[in-house]
Amino acid sequence: NPKKGFPVKTLLLIVVLFLITGGLVAYALMPKPQPVVEKKIVVPEIIEQTTLTVSSVAKPQATPSAYTTDILINTGQNSVTSVQIELSYDPLVLNKVDIKTGSFFDNPTVALKNIDQKNGRITFALQVPDKEQGVLGQGVLAVLSFSTIPGSSKEPTAINFEPKTQVTAEGFSESVLKSSVGALLSLSLVPSLKPSPTASPTAIPDE
Numbered sequence: 406n407p408k409k410g411f412p413v414k415t416l417l418l419i420v421v422l423f424l425i426t427g428g429l430v431a432y433a434l435m436p437k438p439q440p441v442v443e444k445k446i447v448v449p450e451i452i453e454q455t456t457l458t459v460s461s462v463a464k465p466q467a468t469p470s471a472y473t474t475d476i477l478i479n480t481g482q483n484s485v486t487s488v489q490i491e492l493s494y495d496p497l498v499l500n501k502v503d504i505k506t507g508s509f510f511d512n513p514t515v516a517l518k519n520i521d522q523k524n525g526r527i528t529f530a531l532q533v534p535d536k537e538q539g540v541l542g543q544g545v546l547a548v549l550s551f552s553t554i555p556g557s558s559k560e561p562t563a564i565n566f567e568p569k570t571q572v573t574a575e576g577f578s579e580s581v582l583k584s585s586v587g588a589l590l591s592l593s594l595v596p597s598l599k600p601s602p603t604a605s606p607t608a609i610p611d612e
Contacts (some may be wrong), residue, residue: 440466454481455572455581457490457546459588460563463595470553471501474564478509478546483574483581484539487532488546489517491567492587496525498562501552504529507545526567539575553592561589 423571460475476490494502502520510531517530529547533539549564565587571580 407409407544436458449565452577452579453483453581455479455483455574455585456481456583457483457488457566457570457572457585459549459566459586461588461590463590463592466550468552470555471517471550472552472590472595473548473550474588474590475507475545476504476531476547476549477543479543480531480541480572480574481583482541483572484541484576485572485581486489487516487573489569489571490547491548491569492527492529492564493567494527494551494564495559495562496522498557498559499525499551500554501550502527505548505550506531507547509542509544509546510540511555528569546586560593561591563587563589 445475454488456479458477458479460477463472463474465472474603478485487545490504502522504518504520504527506515510533513531514534514611515530516532517528519526519528521527527549531546566585570582570585572582
């Protein structure tokens with residue numbers, strides 16, 4: 406009997422499988438296009454927005470050579486919860502120095518108050534009461550009062566913030582103090598406040 410040849414259908418099937426396999430291998434070896442990554446420009450959030458300023462306006466008081474000046478705050482977008490003020494002044498020019506809370510915080514807690522009259526240093530820390538929200542806006546944080554030493558000729562005199570001054574706000578662990586600006590006070594140019602004269606009692610005529 407003559408030998409039967411290799412079946413044509415089987416041969417065609419092998420060829421087709423070979424072509425499919427080759428195509429899959431070629432596809433697998435093809436370089437893949439890299440995915441397009443969109444680059445987003447991240448603008449860093451400006452944390453420090455609060456400014457502190459010593460007012461350059463000295464307000465005379467009824468007592469001779471006594472004045473007050475305001476410590477001003479502007480929080481920007483910071484929701485401020487506490488402020489620690491560190492101030493320096495010339496103790497050879499100013500004495501009887503004191504500092505009190507202003508109207509910015511509503512019934513704040515005075516966490517620290519220390520006035521070094523000898524070296525001319527003030528530390529004053531205020532904070533909102535527990536479980537209350539921070540405060541936004543601007544206003545009078547504190548009021549500084551002082552007197553001038555008789556015979557002092559150092560004019561103008563400076564009241565400056567020291568580096569330990571800091572401000573805390575909701576959502577931030579570090580200080581949000583952007584800037585602190587002191588003042589030069591020319592107290593000799595401030596008109597004195599004269600007390601109102603006391604009216605003499607009217608004499609009642611004898612009947």
